[in-house]
Amino acid sequence: MPTSPLLPAGLVSVLLLAAAPALAQTANAPEKPASEAPMHERAVPLSKGEIQLSFAPVVKRAAPSVVNVYASHVEKRSARSNAMEEFMRRFFGEDRPGRGPSGMPGERAQRSLGSGVIVDASGLVITNNHVIENMNEVKVALADKREFEAQIVLRDPRTDLAVLKIKSPADVAPMPIGDSDHIEVGDFVMAIGNPFGVGQTVTQGIVSALARTQVGSSDYQFFIQTDAAINPGNSGGALVDLRGRLVGVNTAIYSQSGGSHGIGFAIPASMIRAVVETAKSGGSVVRRPWLGARVQSVTADIAESVGLDRPTGVLVASMQAKSPAEEAGLKRGDVILTVDDQSVADPDAFGYRYALKGITGTANLGILRGSKRQTIQVKLGPAPETRPRDVLKVRSRTPFAGATLVNTSPAVGEELQADLPDEGVAVTAVEEGSLANRAGFRKGDVILAINGMPVPSTKDLERLTQRSLGLWEVSINRGGEVLTSVFGG
Structure with missing residues (x-):
């Protein structure tokens, strides 16, 4: 909310x-009363009677x-x-x-x-x-x-x-x-x-x-x-x-x-x-289509460097291996300007337009590569669930108590709107007021290691948290930045 x-x-x-003046009228044509205009035309009211229409x-x-x-x-x-x-x-x-x-x-x-x-x-x-x-x-x-x-x-x-x-x-x-x-x-x-x-x-x-x-x-x-x-x-x-x-x-x-x-x-x-x-x-x-690429806004400097007269479109910043983006030939540095001929001005517009395409068929992306415009066809499909989620809701008295954790996959990354590693454990929810909440864990965090031990899956995390420890050294990936914190047992 x-x-x-x-x-x-x-x-x-x-x-x-009042609506904007009707574009259908030419400069020399006599004005037509709004009440006589076809429904699809737009016209301003021209009389008191038209203003009083219901x-x-x-x-x-x-x-x-x-x-x-x-x-x-x-x-x-x-x-x-x-x-x-x-x-x-x-x-x-x-x-x-x-x-x-x-x-x-x-x-x-x-x-x-x-x-x-x-x-x-x-x-x-x-x-x-x-x-x-x-x-x-x-x-x-x-x-x-x-x-x-x-x-x-x-x-x-x-x-x-x-x-x-x-x-x-x-x-x-x-x-x-x-x-x-x-x-x-x-x-x-x-x-x-x-x-x-x-x-x-x-x-x-x-x-x-x-x-x-x-x-x-x-x-x-x-x-x-x-x-x-x-x-x-x-x-x-x-x-x-x-x-x-x-x-x-x-x-x-x-x-x-x-x-x-x-x-x-x-x-x-x-x-x-x-x-x-x-x-x-x-x-x-x-279910929404998965591109498998991370995009970002086009800045004025980037727009100038690729020959755009203004910042528009989205810049491909990175791609996941074996993703639809990679298989279609999309490259890092490409600027996506359209989705099936619909202009996209920023990442939000691109996400909206691409999400509407469904999970079957293809979508045509209009791109700018260097100074050359071209169209590439991307196969539509949902993000794959490459391994079971193995959902873990932590209740033991550890820094993770109150967190819901799952194994990473492209599908989980798409839901969390985050780039996730092939192996790892992602936080999908944190209960208000829980130990995990007070420890500062957030939805989308990826647990990398506990006391120096890697955490490739929720089963590994469960095993590592079964024993009581005096100190917990936890390393996470948050939006590409690795953070390490120490918590008391």
Whole structure:
């Protein structure tokens, strides 16, 4: 979940702004009233009557597809905890937070409120992953007040998207997914969701910017920015174009106060479509293509040296052996400018475009090698799991207690967005407040050695940590830098 000044939530605004002047009109042609222009043309309103036109027909088409999502995590408590809860209630008169849905003190619950969008007649609903993160019970309320239990069929933290499936759906209204690559800055959009839990709300604004990358709510930074306000409860709601199509899922705001300042962000429909297609095919994990190359931004100096008039594209900094990049003939120092004729200005744009290509077929990369432009064809496929992960959750009293560790492989490296060695142990999670957390271990760290002994696998690490030691000297690789620390036993 993004931290301030970026906060998760959903979109809302009543700001009405005019779109850019219609490009279809020539300098000498008579101006055509906006009401007579074809739907695909863009035109400014030319009269008071046109300004008073209503968005109601679009809302009537789109609103039935937007739902409220109520998620909770309920866990049973021990008899001792149950007795303490009852003691606090009787003697302090408190209805303690954390009671379960039944109100019984033997249950403890966390709750989350958000929005979602029905995207398939089978009852599939797209929402934000942070709305249902760590939750095990989900309910969906439709615009007509019907409520259904829902199953979480797919979580994709890397995009902050999740897919739910309504149990026993009947007469649901799916919203068509639009093409976010064809929206433009200045286009009108509407946000539909459930801000602050007040009920379904429709607001409207314009697309303020495209391809925003410094949002921080997912691994794929390529957001639609809008002046429609995002507020708590709108997360997972719909950003809709004037044809009633889903062009984005509302996700985050830029805020220093927790309220809206008219700078909101939505995940584009192109990424939504990829996640929904995975769920429709029965997949529970979104698999993305592996290039096997590390890329970085093109600086002004690099751009000048290769003959570019401005810094754009991505520089190939390194490649993994036997990767699709190496097999396609990509070389260190190449500048990738396009993915299937779509321009990529920076690493975030490249990661987004390449992730959308799927794991079958090929992709054409337009590159600049030296001063010569050429196209190379890369075979698409998922990163290979070259050896079993052998997941190890450390519970023994060692500096690693509270960490989840796995054997390295290209697949693990792709998930962690890190260059990992062929042999080694990677940290994939660290529990808050654990010994590993206090020791400073981070997700993506690779354990190289313990007291001078190499650690090629989780089984080796488990063996080395079974005995109590006075001191632990641990060497790790963090982003290419080797760090060594000593911990007391």
